[in-house]
Amino acid sequence: MVFKPPVECPICRDVLELDRTLEGHLVETHTHIEVARYVASRSDQVEVQPISD
Numbered sequence: 546m547v548f549k550p551p552v553e554c555p556i557c558r559d560v561l562e563l564d565r566t567l568e569g570h571l572v573e574t575h576t577h578i579e580v581a582r583y584v585a586s587r588s589d590q591v592e593v594q595p596i597s598d
Contacts, residue, residue: 556583 552561554570556579561570571580
């Protein structure tokens with residue numbers, strides 16, 4: 546039997562019930578601006594790696 550670890554919301558750090566999805570939680574619990582701020586903050590943290598020849 547495969548063990549599936551619980552999903553944690555990256556915005557509020559709540560651990561979701563096993564029958565809930567992250568997408569459902571985000572839509573039901575967080576505003577569009579909260580999700581947008583999280584996405585924007587993550588894209589600021591991405592480092593651009595040069596491609597070697």
